Amino acid sequence: MTRFALWLLKGLGRLPLRWVRGLGGALGALFYLVSAERRSVALTNVGLCFPELSPPERRQLARAHFGVFAQALLDRGFLWWGTPSLIQSRVRWVDFHHFEAARTRGPVILLAPHFVGLDAGGVLATLTWRLVSIYSNQKNPEFNRAVLEGRSRFNSPVLLSRQDGVRGALKALREGLPFYYLPDMDFGARDAIFVPFFGVPAATVTAVPRLARLADALVVPCVTRMTPMGYEVRLYPAWENFPGGDVVLATERLNAFIEARVREMPEQYLWTHKRFKTRPPGEARVYAR
Numbered sequence: 334m335t336r337f338a339l340w341l342l343k344g345l346g347r348l349p350l351r352w353v354r355g356l357g358g359a360l361g362a363l364f365y366l367v368s369a370e371r372r373s374v375a376l377t378n379v380g381l382c383f384p385e386l387s388p389p390e391r392r393q394l395a396r397a398h399f400g401v402f403a404q405a406l407l408d409r410g411f412l413w414w415g416t417p418s419l420i421q422s423r424v425r426w427v428d429f430h431h432f433e434a435a436r437t438r439g440p441v442i443l444l445a446p447h448f449v450g451l452d453a454g455g456v457l458a459t460l461t462w463r464l465v466s467i468y469s470n471q472k473n474p475e476f477n478r479a480v481l482e483g484r485s486r487f488n489s490p491v492l493l494s495r496q497d498g499v500r501g502a503l504k505a506l507r508e509g510l511p512f513y514y515l516p517d518m519d520f521g522a523r524d525a526i527f528v529p530f531f532g533v534p535a536a537t538v539t540a541v542p543r544l545a546r547l548a549d550a551l552v553v554p555c556v557t558r559m560t561p562m563g564y565e566v567r568l569y570p571a572w573e574n575f576p577g578g579d580v581v582l583a584t585e586r587l588n589a590f591i592e593a594r595v596r597e598m599p600e601q602y603l604w605t606h607k608r609f610k611t612r613p614p615g616e617a618r619v620y621a622r
Contacts, residue, residue: 335475346410350423350563357404365399373621375399375604381619382531383599397600398449401559405449412456413483423563424457432511432553435571440506440550442541443513443568446591447603450557451515453564455484458513458555465491465505466513495520499540506548513555516541517591519610526581527613530588531595536611542576542583551575556594559601 345353365372375395383391411419435441443464445454458464468484471477485492491510493501506512519525519536527534545552554569576583595602609619 335473339475339479342407342410343414344410345407346412346414348410350408350411351561353407353410354404354561357407358400360407361400361403362396364403365396368399370622371605372399374607377620378604378606378608381533381609382595394599395604398602398604401449401601402603402605405452405559409452409483412452413479413486417460417487420456420460424453425563425565426457426461427565427567429568431568431570435551435553436511438551438571440509440548441511441571442506442545442548442550442552443511443555444541444552444587444590445513445515445555445557446517446594447515447606448557448559448594448598448601449603450559450564450566450601452484453559454555454557454566455513456487457564457566458511459484459487459490462511463488463490464511464513465493465502467493467495467497467499467502467515469495499544503544503547506544506550512544512550514541514544516587517608518606519608522611525611526584528581528585528588530608531592533609534613534616535588535609537584537588539580539584541587542580545576554590554594558598 345356372395375398376391379386379391379394383394386394411423432441443458445451455466468480471480481492484490491501491505502512516538520538522536524540525536525538528537529535530537541552544550551571552575553571555566556569557564557566575586607620612618
C-alpha cells in the first residue's frame with residue numbers, strides 16, 4: 334500500500350500544480366471528515382490559541398488547515414522527484430540577502446517553524462547549499478526511506494535523526510554548514526522550558542539559544558508560505574543580541590516570533606500537532622487522549 338501511495342505521489346508531481354492543488358483541497362476536506370482524532374487536536378489548538386473565535390470560525394480555520402495540509406502533502410510529488418528547474422519555478426526565495434549578510438559574520442541557524450510548506454523550504458535550501466538538519470523517524474519504514482531520499486537529493490545534506498541529539502549539528506555548524514532547524518514541537522519536558530505560545534504555557538526546547546551560543550551562530554528566521562503558484566521562502570534579518578544572557582527570554586522571543594507569523598497565515602500552521610501535550614506540573618491535559 335505504501336509503495337502504491339508513493340508511486341501515485343510521484344506521478345502527481347508531473348501534473349500541473351493547479352490540478353494537484355484541486356485534488357489536495359478535496360482530499361483535505363475528506364481528511365477533516367474522517368480523521369476524528371486529528372480534527373479534535375486541531376480544534377483544541379485553535380481554541381486555545383484563538384479564544385476570540387466563535388466555534389463556527391474555529392471549525393472554518395481547522396477545515397482550511399486540513400485543505401492546505403493535504404495540498405502540501407501532494408506537493409511532495411514534485412519536491413521529492415521533480416527536477417531542480419521545476420522546483421525552482423515553483424519555490425522561490427524572498428529577501429535572500431538576509432542570509433548572505435549573516436553568512437559573512439559566521440555560522441547560521443535557519444529557524445524554520447512548522448508551517449505546511451516546511452518541506453518546500455527545506456528542499457530549496459538543499460538546492461542552494463549543503464546544510465545540516467534534524468528529522469524525526471517515521472513509523473512506516475518505506476515512507477521514512479522516501480522522506481530521507483526526497484530531502485537528501487541535492488548537495489549531500491547532513492541529515493541527523495532526533496535520537497542522535499544535536500552534537501552532530503553543532504559540529505556541522507562550526508564547520509560552516511547552515512543548520513535548518515525546526516524549533517516548535519512538543520517533545521516532552523526534557524531539554525525544554527515552559528514559555529508562552531499564544532498565552533498558553535508550551536514546552537519549548539532550548540536548543541536554539543544554546544546552539545547559537547555554543548557555535549557563536551546567528552539566527553536567521555526562514556518561513557515558508559504556500560501560494561497559488563507554489564511557495565515563497567522568506568528570510569528575515571538575523572536576530573541581534575541573541576541569545577543574550579537569559580535562556581528564558583531568548584526562548585520567549587522565539588515563540589513570540591513564531592506566533593506573529595502564525596497570525597499572518599493561521600491556516601498554514603501545523604495545528605494537528607499536539608503542541609500543548611506536555612503540561613506544567615499540576616495542570617490538566619488539554620487533549621482528549
